[in-house]
Amino acid sequence: MLEGAVGAAVLALTALGLSLVFGVMRVVNVAHGEFFMLGAVIAWFVATSIGGHPAVGFVAALALAPVIAGLVAVLVDRLILKPVKYDPEATIVGTIGVLYILQQTALMTYGPEARPVEPPFSHRIALPWFEWGENGLAMFYPWGLSTNSYKLFVIGAAIAILLAFWLIMTRSKAGLIMRATQLDRETALAFGIPVSRVYSIVFGLGAGLAALAAVLIVPIQQAHYLMGHDPLLLSFIVVIIGGLGSVRGTVVAAVLIGMSDGIISVFLSPTLAKIIATLLVALVLVFRPQGLFGKKPA
Template identity: 35%
Template sequence: MSGFIDTLQFVFAPQIINGLSIGVAVVLMALGLTIIFGLLDVINMAHGEFYALGAYVGVTLMALGVSFWVVLLFVPLIMAPLGYVTERLFIQRVFHQKDRHILTLLLTFGLAIVLEDVYKLIYGPQALSIKTPIGGGSEVLGVFFPNYRLFLMGIGAAIIVGVWLLVYRTSLGAMVRAAAFDKDMASSLGVPVSHVYAGTFAFGVALAGLAGVLLAPVYSVFPTMGKDFILLAFSVVIVGGLGSIKGALIAGLVLTQIQAISSLYISPSWTDPLVFAIMVVVLMIRPQGLFGRLGHA
């Protein structure tokens, strides 16, 4: 019995906590994706590059002497206007076209390629880093764990709860859900639908940028970091259900736990294919994902 407890404590506990710390960051990415799709019906292929942009903005500000905690506050405020302008200048131009799903997908994919090349031109191909703002570690379940990972879980959970409350417990969230359910009816009731669309896109982009800053001290910052991370976020959104906040939360935490624990038994290079295999199985059994769209919690 003691051997079993030791195995849980020293083998599984570190992987579970590590999976949780990454899971909350993945959920932040997936929330932005699922909110944008749930309202705009736009699959934002540039979401990963906005995540990378948040990390690069953080690197730049900290190189100028700005505190990490100030950066954490200002990056979403910088990213939101960029997202708003992107929606107004690009998405809206093709949003009302007949083939808007394909057009917006191609448009955001092209934007992703451009942004990635811009990062290479400005910062170079080399990896950059942000110093971990919280040093040391604490004992959790009998295992010594870095304090910043624990902070990442705490602030991630707080942000996720805040997003849920904003969408489902405020008048602003009610306008967003009304525009998602029936934009014509919402417009007739005085809801500024076009601005709600742009604001929602901006909010999703701000969440991606915030995730980039939060993960920068854990991972290196490099031009293709968004491409690497967005695949997992898309898997989370698809498994949870496009447009479902609850689905993004549950799928994000479950898939990252599967990834973390499976790495004990298989090569780490096979953990991503395992997640994608789960996504394929879910699509075969339940094409709409595990949960509903934005109008449902």
């Protein structure tokens, strides 16, 4: 259950990045998973080169990885997406190219091994269980029903980031500008919004969210140059089920899919579960392109 919640939290952050980029820019970033990988790999580099208490390295990674990934993304936007004028077909082909460039560069510099990053803290927390016994309601700690403090931290951090993001989007001027650009690019231009800069920032922000999610998960999973594949596919699934470009739908779908992933796997083989999930996504796109939670356009 808790494993599912950790997965859902990280997935929500990653998918939010993809959804944001698609929503505002109408760009499908096929390289999104590689920015996730980039976050994890940078976290490993930062953590190992700083040394000392793991918490120091982790905090440094938390600050640096999203920024570096974001800057790489801004570069991609400036050098590739903008020159092709955000043409849907060209951006997809271009970001497929970026996918291989980032992935293979990681292979050349970081290598083919999977490497762990030490969590900043990790305590086993036993969870209590209540049962009626001879003395009425008794509380005890059964073996196996436990979690660790770091996993709880991941969930808490993800929720905090999502809330902050939601506040920025709905309350701040930056959020207003992004929403205006999303609604109508031409009008936004006419009102003096620097659309081209907004696009760069949004693309960087999307990649940064993926990298941030990866830094959070890397103490639990290991960093590996091919680790971007699954988050990309799952993010696609989440964004499509939740409705393309809808933030609330994205979060709901991420929680649903992240949690159900663990539960379904109990009954079905994981491969069969994945087959059903991908087919389901394809069918949602065919028959309900606005997503399961999106509103049907009038």
